[in-house]
Structure formats: structure tokens, C-alpha cells
Amino acid sequence: MAWNRKDILDIASLSVDEIASILDMADGLKEISERSIKKVPTLRGKTVILFFHEPSTRTRISFDIAAKRLSADSISISASTSSMVKGETLIDTARNLEAMHPDVIVIRHASSGTPYLLSRKISTPIINAGDGTHAHPTQALLDMMTVREAKKKLHGLRIAIVGDIDHSRVARSDIEGFTKMGAEVRVSGPPTMIPKGIESLGAQVMYDFDEAIDGVDVIMMLRIQKERQQNFLFPSEREYAQRYGLNSTRLKRAKPDAMIMHPGPLNRGVEITPDVADSINSVILSQVTNGVALRMALLYLVAGGLHSADDH
């Protein structure tokens, strides 16, 4: 497949064919991580900068491992270890990074839209590793990969996403991705956490959790951030867990083979009970495993790995 896209900024701009190609490639690359020597030379001589402005373990390590397994050189910087603590602007920092000729910049930022700002200012390909509450395209792609792997399809599946939809970039990208691939997505949670107009992304709103998970193939639980209590979004973790937490009783309403997913980090005992998180239906750790393969596929496509391979 010819890949002409400079950046991966969101799911909305990817076509169905592009998504399918990315997932196919990720499926194929997964095997590399299962070898005893987990490295191929595909991106040898390429440089990947991981520019993380927000705390992240899973995503940053996943990109780092993905780059290294393709033999790319990866460098991590964070806001606190960059010159931004000396007052340098984001754009200046990015331009300085660009001047060192990296092949990809992976950015994570707390403000929505920041990857767009950078992509207008620098010519280095950019992969969005999560911006504010806007988009987390690599997470949505690895979620689709994980579901497709188990269900052999995405079209026609019923997916419930539950929790703080308003503050979730994962929810937005998952809604866009799964609906684009023909799945039916429902969102549920307290009305305080369901943003106005979320239907425009393709989701159906069901405030009643039990109704929302009735007969679904996939349940995606979102992390509840404790600090949200201060914004009057919910009164207590106790009531939240009772009404919107996934437990084994509730789980019976979904299909028997329903997949339980979570982008992490987990709040065990709040949005999900420990027994459900660790149950046979849970694919939470498969998501993490697939994340590496998926990010290898994206780095390969964006860093021009094809050309590099041809050169050999």
C-alpha cells in the first residue's frame, strides 16, 4: 500500500482503508515481539523523538520499545527535562528538535490540538500520542486491533464505552474509529460526564449502564479521575462504583464472550472490580501487548520504512 500521510494526528482524518492497512501491518509485526531476539533492522538509522509533555508510562514505553524493535534510535524528552522549564515556547522547542533531523516526533500534550499546531510549524512527521481530551489515535487503533483479533471483524459489533466520556480522548478516538469500521458504539456514564453533542461523533448515549451493556460484544471501561469530584461531576467513588462500576453481576448482561477493555491505568474497585479486571473476559493486557505492534506499524509507515527497506 502506498502511504502518503505525513502525520497521524487523529482518527477522523484516516480512511477505512488506511485503518485496515495499519491493523493488517500491526498484525504482521506482532510476531517480532515474540521472538527471542526482538529486533529487525527496518528503521536502522532513523531517529524517533518521544516528546512527552504529560506523565505517561504505558504509551511512552510502548513507543520506545516499538522504535527499538525496529532498530530506530529513540530519544525521550519531557517538558520538565527540556528547555521549556527555562521559558522556551513549545514551537521553539519543536523547531530546535526539527533542526536535528529526526524522522518522527511523537507528541503527548495536555492541551487539545497541540499536535496540529506543531504540524503547521514543522515539517517532521508527527504522531499524536494523546492531546488533551481530543484524540488518542494510537490507543484507538490498538483497541481496534485487539477487538478484530478476537472477533475476526469489527463490522456489526456492539461496543459500550463507559465512564467519563467528556474528559476522555480515548473515548473520542474509539467512537470515531469503531463507528468508521462499522461497529455500533454506545456511551454510558453519569450525565455530568457525557458531553453535549457526542452523538455527532457517531455514538448513541445510554445513561443507564445496565441498558448500555445489554448484549454487547465489548465493554470499554474508562478511568475515573479522583480530582473530578471537585468539579461536581460525581459525589463519591462509592456511589460511582455502585452505579457505573463493572462487576461480575453486571457483566452477565453482556454477551457471554464479551471482551473487557480498559486503556489504563486502572482504578481497581472504582470503575472495575478486581475479579472482573482479571477475569477470562479481560483483554486489558492484550491491549498493551498489541500497542507495541501497532506503534511499530505506525512508525514504519510514517518514518518511511519502506524506502529504507528498499535501500538494503
Place this chain on the structure above:
Amino acid sequence: MRMIIKGGRVLDPGHMDALADIVIDDGVITDILPSVSRDMPPIGKNDQVIDAAGCHVVPGLIDMHVHLRDPGQEYKESIETGIRAAAAGGFTAVCCMPNTQPVNDCRQVTEYIVKTAAAFHSVLVYPVGAISRGLKGLELSEYFELKDAGAVAVSDDGMPVVNSQLMRRALEYAQGAGLRVISHCEDPGLSGGVMNEGETATRLGLSGIPNACESIMVMRDIALSELTGIPVHIAHVSTRESVHAVADAKSRGIRVTAETAPHYFTLTDAAVEQYDTHAKMNPPLRSEDDREAVRKGLADGTLDVIATDHAPHSVLEKEVAFDDALNGIIGLETSLPLGLKLVEEGILSFDALIWKMSKNPAGIIGLARDIAVGEAAHLTVIDPKRPFTYDAGNGFSKSKNSPFSGWRFSGRAVYTIVNGQVVFEAGQKQSL
């Protein structure tokens, strides 16, 4: 020196509409002669003649809501550059908001602004003092001092007056001092967002500001005006609920007046798409329904004034993440062209536009804008057909933060005249 403005359509809404020549001597209108009478005013060799053929000569435009950033933030705008931008936009006077550094809450700052502006012998600058000291919403500023120094109104613009008792007392005390209160309506509990709440905000993952954030305070201020019987002016109306509240209040005889800005009748929150920080302001750009309501409010007289909320910011404050960008856009040079667009679209008559950009604001802040013998010659000559492409990069304002850069317009001010002096003349080349 005498000036003669020849051959224009002299249009002073509610007063006169005729082809006439205006004779100005020593800054004052001394004669108005119908052009058709062929009773040409004798032209001396030292007289300055302005050819206004094909143009409208109207009472000088007033922008009653601008930020000149001076003192304190001269890297964004200075009184001098703000005046130049105002003149280029056809404005003969502006009212500048008090959120300078230091805040204009005392005689010294007001006097500085008045004195600095006067030295340019150009656009008239009328300071608006702060309702509360330091815009902190805790205690009243000294309104008599502000008035004596030249302030024409008080406002905590940029900050809402949260305490209703303080707002009530401000209305009462300001009436004693002869100052109008201009209210920035915003409920801080609802104002945590960076753009209009709705579909676009949800899709972009940006936090939303609901309409009620504004209209709750509009309704409160109307209630306080009703309670005290004292007029209040509502700044930058952006929502349909606010328009309805003002219309209802007016129908009940409450003395409320209201303004909106060109961006609210021109753009919607769709302009934020791609995270364009030139579409970030407070109140935010709203939905199409709101834009329609604002246009209707202008057409039916609910909204009395078009004012720009000219808010210069440097690229340092706009070329950043959307969340971090400061609120506001410049507007002095695009306000009249955008207003003329309303006329072209049949929303407003030309007369109504002049009411909203000259005579109504004049009335609210206690100035006169009449074209009559004996009156000061503050006039704007508008060529309604002059093509004009706005380029913020080549604009007169020190800052370039406009969403209208690159827009093509039909119609603009070609002469701005203050006290009988031409303070701006549109060059044919630059405006084509």
C-alpha cells in the same frame, strides 16, 4: 483653515439625508448647502476640499469598546497605534477599557490616557474607568475622580462583577457621578471553558462555555436595573438568551442598552476548527442559532450598538496551544466593512448601521454626534462601493490577531475627520 466636503450624500439618521456640501471652519460645521441648489460655497485658495462624490458623509463613528493596552502592555498596542487603527476604521472616537497595567481605577491613569491621546490631535479617546478597584470586585473605585479626569463610563470589562450588592451600589453611585455602567456578563462558576459549549467543542476536545454563563448575569443586571431604575449597558452580547432577555426587559420599560461585536454577527464556533486561536475570545463565538439571534436583535433594535471589543494580543499569546491562548481579536479596521456587509445582506438599513456605530453609542456615553451648523465636525466619509481586502499583517494595529485577514469587502471609510481635521484618508492603492 476651512474645509469643504463636497458632493457627498450627507446622512444623519433621523435628521437629514441629502446631497450637500459641508463647510467647516475651525473644527466646527459652519454651513450645510444642498448640492443641487448649485449655490456653491465660495472656495478660497487655502480651503481644503474633500471630494465626497459617491460617498456617504455620516456622523463620526464611535467604538465604545476597545482595549488600547496602554499603559502597561505597549507591546500589544499603544494609544498611538490604537488611534491609528481606529482612524483607519472610520472611527472618530473610542472608549478604552480599564484593564490596563496599572488598572484604570483612578484619576492618574485616566489623566495619562486623556493627555497622551490628546497630543496626537486625532481620534478622540474616552476612558472607561473600573467599577471596582483593581477590577477585584471588592470595593468601588472613586467615580467622581474618574469622571473629573475624563472617564465617560465604568466597567470591570474582562472580569464579571460577581457580587450583586457591589453591582447594585455601582449603578447607584455611578448615577450620582454621571457615569454609565457597562457590564461584562459572565458567571464565573460556569465559565471554565475555552470555547462555546457544543458539538464542535466536544469533537475538538476543548472545554465548553455554556450560553447560560452569559445570560444568567445579563438577567441579573436587568433585575438590578429594574430594582434601581438606573440604566445599565450590556457589553458584547453573544447568545440568543441574552438577546431575548434584553428584548423582554426593553418591552417592560427597563432602561437597558446592549452591544454586540462584529465577530458575533459574522462567525460561529465553527471558526475554531483546526484550533484557530484567532477564533478564541470571551464570550466565545457561539452557534448558528445564536448568530441568527444576534443579527435579528440588531435588526429589531434590541441590540443598540456595534462595538468591536478590539483586543490586541501578540503572536506570543496566540501561537500557542488553544488552551493557553489569550482571549480576544482586533477589530477596529474591520468593524465598518463587516457592518456594511449587514447592510448589503439586508439585515440593517444604512441608517440603522449609523445609529449603531455612531448615534446610539454617543447617546449612551453622553456625547453628541449630529451633523448641524454649530456642531463640532466629527465626520466619517464612507465609500460604500470601495473594494477593500483586509490584511492584518499590513494593518495599523500593533497586533495582528484577526480572523478576518484576507477577507474581501465592499465598502470602507475613506476619510475620518475629527474636529475638522482629516485624521485618515484611504489611499486608492492600499485599499484596492
